[in-house]
Amino acid sequence: MASKTIEKVQLKERNDSEMLSRNLLTNAWWTNRFSHWEKLGEELVLDEDDQGWMNLTMDSQGSAQLQQSLILKENHCYFIMFDVKVTRYVNGLFGVHVNGRLISGSSRLGVRRQTKSKGYETIVGIVKTSSFPSQEYTLSVGSMESANGAGNVRRLSVYDLTAIYQAGNEPTAEAFLEALPDTQDEFGVASTGRQLFAALDTKINRLSGKGFGASDREAHAAFLKEMNQKACEIGMEQTKIENMHGFKVDGQVSTAKDFLKLGIQVLGSDKLVKIWGTKDYTVRIEGGNSRKETVKTTLRNAFLEEKYTVLGGKTGTIGRDVLDVITLTVDPSSGDLYLAVVMGATGVTGENDRFEAVHQLITACKNKSGNVGSEVSLKATSGMALRVPNGNPLYYTNQLPNSTIGIHETQVVTPAALSKVMTALLLVENIQNLNEIGMIVSSDITGGSGPKMFEGDRISFKDALYLLFLASSNTAAKFISREVGHRIIQMRENLPL
Known part of the structure; x- marks a missing residue:
């Protein structure tokens, strides 16, 4: 562990220009214990595993979390990744919750079960912020939703993909994960020159061409x-x-x-x-x-x-x-x-x-x-x-x-x-934050009752439910099916084989 400590001290001296993308969280891997984190729950402890990584460990019959505030830019895609291990599970989510205005992506990432062989699983996802000017978001990590169980989280990272690739060119979460070089650490993805960026970009394009991401169909x-x-x-x-x-x-x-x-x-x-x-x-x-x-x-x-x-x-x-x-x-x-x-x-x-x-x-x-x-x-x-x-x-x-x-x-x-009752049920089972916002696309627009919707309209999932139940909107039903369908696919890709 001594060599890892020396490396981390050296990394602190890096110039920003040497980083391809910085980890937006401060003390994300807990090398400085709970510094920069607000602790919610006395059951949280920090332990070093046999690989030398610091683990956030929780074991309780209630939720226990750490929180940190982030200023995120409007209309930016942010990549989130971490390792999670759940050794005892009764209920709840073990992972991460991003609280703030999002227009796509799941605000809650993690597992709701015991992990395979009680080992670590790597969870990844992408969230996109709303068009509101840069504002404060809260990231919570640990156990939540009246959790009852025991687990560990390590190597938590948040990257701004839009800043790297520009709007509209961001890779999928799976492609970016596969492309991450070994130079990733708690401070971000290190870059020693243009060659690294070019190699990473080439790898992402190749991986994306293999079919990462699903069609609306x-x-x-x-x-x-x-x-x-x-x-x-x-x-x-x-x-x-x-x-x-x-x-x-x-x-x-x-x-x-x-x-x-x-x-x-x-x-x-x-x-x-x-x-x-x-x-x-x-x-x-x-x-x-x-x-x-x-x-x-x-x-x-x-x-x-x-x-x-x-x-x-x-x-x-x-x-x-x-x-x-x-x-x-x-x-x-x-x-x-x-x-x-x-x-x-x-x-x-x-x-x-x-x-x-x-x-x-x-x-x-x-x-x-x-x-x-x-x-x-x-x-x-x-x-x-x-x-x-x-x-x-x-x-x-x-x-x-x-x-x-x-x-x-x-x-x-x-x-x-x-x-539509079944459509509504699957929405609330798969979308935890009903205030998240999604965008209507042209293929969603369907005739029938309810207010007329247009391509580019943005509504919350909560409002989509009201459109579904009260107005029996067919457009809302297709919007829900498409949005939740993508998340179901993403969730299955994250499950162990």
């Missing part, structure tokens, strides 16, 4: 695959999803029973319950055509609202002839919560049909006595309702409780825009 495919995997995971046995917005297409099918299980998943998400119960909301759109758009929920019906307090849900329509709905209501007389799904109500006899069917199902749920399929003439093809028990809803997803009632609930039908 591949991102959508990854998202659809994730939708169907999630459906299987929560016991949606007769569901096949072919698109993210619910357009009618051959092969896209589900049942009322399956969508009741999906609704239970929503009940387990505080973020989604809050959003799908909002009556109206003002969406902020940034970019060259900055504006505000107010959207109102389609979940309004005087007949149903006379009898129950509607707490949230989602409607779906195929053409104007087939009407679906999933809704969470409370019975004012008893205080009981009911989750109901209606599929295949007809629009020919009026908009009330699907909401009258909800009332029929809730009434049958209250008066449950065996199989009521032959006793109720439902104003829809099929339906199912659940009196919501106390406790965590996620405990009874696959095995529904006895407080359910179904009418033709396993009959296969087309699910219409109710597919």
Whole structure:
């Protein structure tokens, strides 16, 4: 370790002109202990491993982090990398969180599991800052999100790729990682002359040409695959999803029973319950055509609202002839919560049909006595309702409780825009910071309900959820699919083989 110490002292004397890119963090590898870091949690300690690297070590039943402030430039791409090892895992994230205005990239990098063979894994990612003038960001490293476990982080680095390659020419995170020379240390990537920069640039271009990074088409495919995997995971046995917005297409099918299980998943998400119960909301759109758009929920019906307090849900329509709905209501007389799904109500006899069917199902749920399929003439093809028990809803997803009632609930039908409920669920499972901002591209723009969107519009993921639930925006659904799909691909590339 003595030789490493001497090298580090010598490195401090380097001139800035000898650095290809500086590590933007001060004392990033903790050679000066906790200097320049704010400590949140007494469980944090620093240990030297057998390779001579200082490790930030945490072992607790709660989050424990170090924080450091950074001034980042507007519209710049920043490369983040570190090694992480998790030897005990119950829950939480072990890694890094970047807090501030971002327009792309995951603000949280790390692992949510025990690392392979309890060894180190190298995590990389790129975040892009917003167009706001240079501002302060906070980088947290350690365990977070009510973490419970033990782990280590070492060799934390943050580089400004835009400063090296200019806007639009930045390599992917994987390409830059592969191209990093052995001269990288805690102070940055050292350069002894133009030859090093040329070699690094050539290597990145070659690696990028091998297919690092995915197309938007591949991102959508990854998202659809994730939708169907999630459906299987929560016991949606007769569901096949072919698109993210619910357009009618051959092969896209589900049942009322399956969508009741999906609704239970929503009940387990505080973020989604809050959003799908909002009556109206003002969406902020940034970019060259900055504006505000107010959207109102389609979940309004005087007949149903006379009898129950509607707490949230989602409607779906195929053409104007087939009407679906999933809704969470409370019975004012008893205080009981009911989750109901209606599929295949007809629009020919009026908009009330699907909401009258909800009332029929809730009434049958209250008066449950065996199989009521032959006793109720439902104003829809099929339906199912659940009196919501106390406790965590996620405990009874696959095995529904006895407080359910179904009418033709396993009959296969087309699910219409109710597919957007799965789109929303995958968004909150993959994007931790809903205030992150993404950009609408031309391929996202799709007809249908909701405010008109334009290429170059920038919206937060939170606002995309409101567009999805309240206005049933197909453009928002494609935006979410593309953005989350890219992150799913990136996450899989970081997983050990």
